[in-house]
Amino acid sequence: xxxxxxxxxxxxxxxxxxxxxxxxxxxxxxxxxxxxxxxxxxxxxxxxxxxxxxxxxxxxxxxxxxxxxxxxxxxxxxxxxxxxxxxxxxxxxxxxxxxxxxxxxxxxxxxxxxxxxxxxxxxxxxxxxxxx
Amino acid sequence: xxxxxxxxxxxxxxxxxxxxxxxxxxxxxxxxxxxxxxxxxxxxxxxxxxxxxxxxxxxxxxxxxxxxxxxxxxxxxxxxxxxxxxxxxxxxxxxxxxxxxxxxxxxxxxxxxxxxx
Amino acid sequence: xxxxxxxxxxxxxxxxxxxxxxxxxxxxxxxxxxxxxxxxxxxxxxxxxxxxxxxxxxxxxxxxxxxxxxxxxxxxxxxxxxxxxxxxxxxxxxxxxxxx
Numbered sequence: 286x287x288x289x290x291x292x293x294x295x296x297x298x299x300x301x302x303x304x305x306x307x308x309x310x311x312x313x314x315x316x317x318x319x320x321x322x323x324x325x326x327x328x329x330x331x332x333x334x335x336x337x338x339x340x341x342x343x344x345x346x347x348x349x350x351x352x353x354x355x356x357x358x359x360x361x362x363x364x365x366x367x368x369x370x371x372x373x374x375x376x377x378x379x380x381x382x383x384x385x386x387x388x389x390x391x392x393x394x395x396x397x398x399x400x401x402x403x404x405x406x407x408x409x410x411x412x413x414x415x416x417x
Numbered sequence: 418x419x420x421x422x423x424x425x426x427x428x429x430x431x432x433x434x435x436x437x438x439x440x441x442x443x444x445x446x447x448x449x450x451x452x453x454x455x456x457x458x459x460x461x462x463x464x465x466x467x468x469x470x471x472x473x474x475x476x477x478x479x480x481x482x483x484x485x486x487x488x489x490x491x492x493x494x495x496x497x498x499x500x501x502x503x504x505x506x507x508x509x510x511x512x513x514x515x516x517x518x519x520x521x522x523x524x525x526x527x528x529x530x531x532x533x534x
Numbered sequence: 535x536x537x538x539x540x541x542x543x544x545x546x547x548x549x550x551x552x553x554x555x556x557x558x559x560x561x562x563x564x565x566x567x568x569x570x571x572x573x574x575x576x577x578x579x580x581x582x583x584x585x586x587x588x589x590x591x592x593x594x595x596x597x598x599x600x601x602x603x604x605x606x607x608x609x610x611x612x613x614x615x616x617x618x619x620x621x622x623x624x625x626x627x628x629x630x631x632x633x634x
Contacts, residue, residue: 306631308554322531329487340554359483366482369490380557405560409535414631 300333301412307342309417311360312352317345320417321363328370335374336367337399337407343381346392364393378404429455441522441529448526456524460513464524468512474498475525485522485530537562539627543634545573546581555633556584564590564627566620567612572597575608586611594620 305324309316327334338346350361367375375396382389382398389398399407408414424443427436430451435443440456442448453472457464464472478486478494486494488506496504503509509517518530540563546552552574555565565588567574574585575593585591592615598605605614615623624630 308633325484325487326531329489339558362481362483366478366484366486366490369482369486369493371489401557405558406535408558408631409538409560409563409629411536411629414538414629416632416634 300331302333302410303327303335303413303415304407304411305334305336306408306414306416307336307338307345308340310341310344311350312355312357313341316417317342317360318358318363320415321360323415323417324367324372325363325370328372334372335376335407336372337376337378337404338396339378339381339404341381343377343385343387343392346377346396347387348391348393361393368395376404376407437529439523439529442526445526452526453524456526460520460524462513462520462524468524470499471495471509471512471521472525475521475527479525479527485527486518487530488518491518491521535560535562536628537564538629538631539564539566539623541566541568541630541632542571542574543569543632545570546579547573551633552579552581552585556581559584559588561589564588564623565592566615566623567591567593568597568620569594570601572601572603575612576603577607577609582609585609592620592623 305320307317307320311317324334324336345360345364348361350359352359367373373395376399377392377396379398379400382392425436425438426433427440428434430449432447432452434447434452437443440459442452454464457468462468474495475486475491478491488509492504492506492509495509506517509521513520513524522528522530538560540555540559542552542555542565544551552571559565565585572593573579574581575598576582586609588611591612593608593612595605595614595616598608598614608614
């Protein structure tokens, strides 16, 4: 898996702005689950953590996943635990949703929908980008 | 996250049960209250009502979210369901020393919390 | 706003990866084409014009040559770089993002 490189230099203890960019569908590879493991682990370090679901990553948000039928952990259910880990900055790409015909009713409600320009700005305002 | 490859079997509550090398159950279905009492005993813990409240809550967390909680989410979840006065790590530490999220998960028959420091 | 160095490793002829990257591209960002991503340096794919318009676009020399892509065939706007220059760019840009 490839990760981001150097970020902006700030003092050691200041929280870094970390954006996890999730671009893959939930069960076609282990990347979605790997990303969640990394996100939950990172939450222990009290950084300024946010998540952007773009491209096929928006499929992770679909309600009513029944992943037990294919013996996989349920990505949507794990995502619903994020508030308990104090992870509340969730973003989804409006264009990716539209492209796939996904309505907001079909996904979790506690998420900010970003138009292309706002998404580009979000990406450029981080200290680190972590792509999964 | 380490997943032990070796298959250890352990006599718990009169049954042979698969556990990993750290003593966590390999199959959630093997769990029973008797099994919980045996694991607790090995950890030097005698289960009281207060313990059971947390154990049952942990199992509910796992069934809701498909993941064993680390300390912080566990404390929050306890606060929501068992009351604010119990939502602190000291309380959980006195029940499940020395590492509440890990020890309580083990007794509850759940996987080790992957992100537990 | 920090400039992002985008890194793309799949062919635009078989994957939408390059398009997905272009959709999130800011003006000051840079693009590196590597592995099969270097096919994005060719002029016939649907996003070739977008690639030509990028001020800082790079392709890995060894990946081009390994695939028999002549350096004469790619757009003048694309700089051909070696691995050391690649590393240098990841240091120079405040942010990197790998598309794969």
